[in-house]
Amino acid sequence: MEPKRGEHGSHVAAPSLWPVGFAIGVAILLLGTILGWVIAGLGAVITALFGFLWIRDATNDLRGEEVAIEPERREVAPRASATAEPRPANEGEAGMPLPEEGEVERYPRSAFLGAATLGVGGVIGGLVTVPVLGFTILPAFTSQGSGQVDVGAVDDFEKEQWLITTFLQDPDQGEVSRRTAYIRNNGELDGQPSFTILSHRCVHLGCPVQPNGPVRDDEATRETRAENEITRIPADPSGFGCPCHGGQYDTEGNRKAGPPVRAMDRYEFSIRGGRLLLGQTYSVSEVRGQGAEARIKRHRLAKPGVHVDGPSSWLYPISPP
């Protein structure tokens, strides 16, 4: 049953753990080039150490030295049958003598090789997968903030007049970042200017919300400022409506009918040098009151269709950065 093959001192290199350490060293060295020279130095040391051990191991035969003790070598059981003389270098599990009374089974070499293959394969897979997955996923979640957008002089916004204002959120990205806001100058409250600035994306599923009322296209004003084309069209809406699934909002952005899960998103704004600047968008669960006196229940920006209050919001416990 047992073909006896391989003379003692065969030329097949003995399996060794050193290459694994060598590979880890190389990985640390590479990581170090990004993370810092201390880590790179550590990696270099590990690489050199394991590289030396590996070479020493592999050249044992050439140097004519006795093979060092192999960790996997099983001791020959005293009562092992004569036909099953164990030969660690090239025998599989099948070749092992059945454990007899009192004999402790040692970790067999083939199992070690199997596990090592799986392990090394896993390491290779990880080395490829981790950067690739990171590259695919992480950029979508990092550095997503955008700067402030100048949409015109405060004087361009007549009091109590809605202006459909279209602008580029990020002129570097171009037309793909075109956004529309419904802006109404509420006048001043306690000496502070007040604006109602609603984002035109429906909070149901992101469709473009339309003003319910006459749009005076012929009175549009255009302005180009810092490579940003801005269009302002006066409109007299009695509310806003979404043409996809029939969501309805009032002029403060509160949901009146249909599936929207919260009030319309709003833009933060600031005024610098007489210019109106739009900042980040934020989500709103409810607005009480009107215009300058409105009391807004503000939340972090959420995706369309995501509840920000009430029991349904428990479905979305964490939100992406």
Next chain:
Amino acid sequence: MARRAPSSRRQQLERAALVPVDWLEERSGLAGGIKYFLFRKVPADINWMQTLGSATLTAFIVQAVTGVVLAMYYKPDPDAAYASILRITNDVTLGWLVRGMHKWGASVFIILMFFHMARVFLFGAYKYPRELNWIVGVGLLALGLFEGFTGYLLPWDETAYWASVVGININGTAPILGPFIVQFLQSGIEIGEDTISRFYALHMLVLPGAIGGLIGLHLYLVVRLGVTSPPWSPEAAGRERVEPGPSTNGNGRAGLVRPGARSGAPR
């Protein structure tokens, strides 16, 4: 071999033609595999409805071929995509045909998947031992719909853009992970400069690769498990006989006894 006195010239030609086939067979066994695929037995009573699967495969091949060619002219960039679609449709020679075939082939592919699924359902062909193949088929249907969804954005016209906005945000309402899926698909908080190339990569490489692999598995299982007879066929392969044992086909006994034996059973 058994042919009637073929001319020696013809024999020579045939032998010459077989040389490459033999060469290939000796080194790969491929010819044998193809032979097995072609000459495997299928039930004698199979029906036209059972061609829907291969018709779906044909539609997929049409999509793959036309898609590869379209990729030679299409530019996955928000500033250039629409212009390249206009150019393909109106200017490039036969571009209208290739784009038209890809556009309408997508609809045909999806219709055929549903028809094929309906056929399998009506034939009860998802039952033992073909459960796994049904599941693979459902996976193909889901991937096919996702392929349609990712391809829909690429023309970058109004319809494409806003349908994609809604489609992406539908995923966003999934509990817990939804908002993350949205941001992953869009490669940002909103559809931006990277979204279209991301959809393009999914549409061109990831999904077709996955679909192709699953089609291979699907076909392997079809060949391995065999094709079902129509359930109403009196000669259906594997139909129940009164006495289990060697087939007693031809004496008509099974057909006569079966209804009576089962008449009380349905309720």
Next chain:
Amino acid sequence: MSTRLEQRRAQHQRYKEDVKEHGKPFFPGAMWHDTVMSLVVVCVIIALASIWYFTSGENPEDAGLLGPRYTEEADAGTTNFIPRPDWYFYFLFYLLRIFKWPDSVILGTVGIPTILLMLMVGLPFFDLRRERRLLRRPVAVVAAILVVLSMGVLTYKGATQEEALGGDATVVADWVDRNNLPASAREGATLFNETGCQQCHVYLGSGSANLGAPDLSDIGSLGGKTEDYFTRYVANPRTFGNNVMPVYGQANGGSLDDQQLGNLAKFLAASKGEG
């Protein structure tokens, strides 16, 4: 009695024997059918592509029998585009319109599609009988018919769902035509269309019924409703006990001036319903 697994195995064994004894080779008989079907498929695709192309024009507005070649270039800031999905997502699109309450949104977007997918994946595990003949699978057949019917209805409803499009001149022309509106009502009709009245009211099949608002196609044929009545009503619905409809009269804080209200009232009074 043998176990179900044994019976299934025996049946598959029988199937294999039957096919071996009485089957026919896949090539050429069966493959011929497959090839003919594939030819049909390719011809249909080419025919669709040709009809689509040759009946449409370079301009996005020149839609042919199978729709336009493309619509206008994507505009992320549009305020007058009405998004619609491709036809095979119409069922989902209409499903989303059915769930018109905020807390039910998730049912249409994720809930029902997930349940359908799970039912499909699980089908071979809850239909464990060996029976394949249709007449002996009443549950399966009824379920199949219901699924096909509901998908068909949803797809049809999705395909024919119309929506108010602000400033859509063709819709207004269609109304003038079908409702025999006098010229004086045309301005009001345009205003009606622009002002978003169709977000809640249906007019000749266009628009959506929200907040219990009535269909206004024949509002003018109801007794006792004069232009003056409509002017006052639209200006301030509160005085008529309507607390749902927005206030439109400028005097009451709305967005329409007296002349616009008058035009709107002319249009409503002239709306006598089709025919």
